[in-house]
Amino acid sequence: xxxxxxxxxxxxxxxxxxxxxxxxxxxxxxxxxxxxxxxxxxxxxxxxxxxxxxxxxxxxxxxxxxxxxxxxxxxxxxxxxxxxxxxxxxxxxxxxxxxxxxxxxxxxxxxxxxxxxxx
Amino acid sequence: xxxxxxxxxxxxxxxxxxxxxxxxxxxxxxxxxxxxxxxxxxxxxxxxxxxxxxxxxxxxxxxxxxxxxxxxxxxxxxxxxxxxxxxxxxxxxxxxxxxxxxxxxxxxxxxxxxxxxxx
DNA sequence: ACTCGATATTGACAAACATCGATGCAGGCG
DNA sequence: CGCCTGCATCGATGTTTGTCAATATCGAGT
Numbered sequence: 079x080x081x082x083x084x085x086x087x088x089x090x091x092x093x094x095x096x097x098x099x100x101x102x103x104x105x106x107x108x109x110x111x112x113x114x115x116x117x118x119x120x121x122x123x124x125x126x127x128x129x130x131x132x133x134x135x136x137x138x139x140x141x142x143x144x145x146x147x148x149x150x151x152x153x154x155x156x157x158x159x160x161x162x163x164x165x166x167x168x169x170x171x172x173x174x175x176x177x178x179x180x181x182x183x184x185x186x187x188x189x190x191x192x193x194x195x196x197x
Numbered sequence: 198x199x200x201x202x203x204x205x206x207x208x209x210x211x212x213x214x215x216x217x218x219x220x221x222x223x224x225x226x227x228x229x230x231x232x233x234x235x236x237x238x239x240x241x242x243x244x245x246x247x248x249x250x251x252x253x254x255x256x257x258x259x260x261x262x263x264x265x266x267x268x269x270x271x272x273x274x275x276x277x278x279x280x281x282x283x284x285x286x287x288x289x290x291x292x293x294x295x296x297x298x299x300x301x302x303x304x305x306x307x308x309x310x311x312x313x314x315x316x
Numbered sequence: 317a318c319t320c321g322a323t324a325t326t327g328a329c330a331a332a333c334a335t336c337g338a339t340g341c342a343g344g345c346g
Numbered sequence: 347c348g349c350c351t352g353c354a355t356c357g358a359t360g361t362t363t364g365t366c367a368a369t370a371t372c373g374a375g376t
Contacts, residue, residue: 106269109248123242153365153366155323175373
């Protein structure tokens with residue numbers, strides 16, 4: 079679970095003084111955590127993938143199959159499949175084969191992770 | 198203000214039936230909205246920029262200058278300047294010159310926009 | 317087994333991006 | 347004025363990424 083931006087300490091600024099050396103790097107996000115959080119954000123920082131998430135979310139059962147999603151976003155089938163793979167690998171979707179079709183379902187807990195990043 | 202993912206209707210799925218044509222594209226995010234939201238998310242979908250936001254947030258007054266941020270992230274000064282520009286153009290930071298130094302401050306309302314995207 | 321429809325994978329290509337060195341520009345200070 | 351320091355911009359480069367056409371795979375039905 080990628081953690082959020084560090085704890086907020088409401089220290090009212092007493093600025094106007096010197097500049098460099100006033101920074102406390104201890105409470106801030108570390109590099110690995112920033113890397114993990116950025117990777118999750120990259121998965122949703124794309125208009126097509128946002129549309130896909132929104133489409134699935136507005137569907138009954140919070141799931142949809144590729145044959146419905148492809149015409150809805152107006153891109154080629156391989157492209158849609160690629161975006162769904164990215165979202166799945168990010169943990170935001172689960173894939174399930176039902177007969178000939180592949181159904182994708184939201185992972186609410188992972189969406190909560192996203193919402194938690196910025197409080 | 199980039200809107201959030203469409204309204205959630207908790208219709209419990211009655212699946213098992215046919216597939217294609219069951220999708221309601223009306224409640225879902227439009228392309229332009231998805232584009233705008235993705236642009237905001239792209240600004241924060243980078244480990245360095247997440248670190249910068251976190252560093253500024255953990256500073257007093259929620260502001261910091263480049264001379265402090267540059268050594269904290271361990272990258273060249275032009276690179277840090279570029280990332281700060283991206284964050285500023287996304288509306289997440291404001292720039293203010295105080296003497297020789299440039300101070301960057303958080304824009305809380307814009308962070309709220311981010312938090313609102315995923316509810 | 318063969319065929320067909322739905323989805324996944326591969327390869328290729330262009331656009332976008334992160335990074336740095338070099339340079340330009342502003343603001344204090346001698 | 348001229349220098350120096352902090353920051354921004356420019357140009358170049360290597361990497362990532364979104365997209366599609368072509369192809370492979372998988373499952374169902376004949």
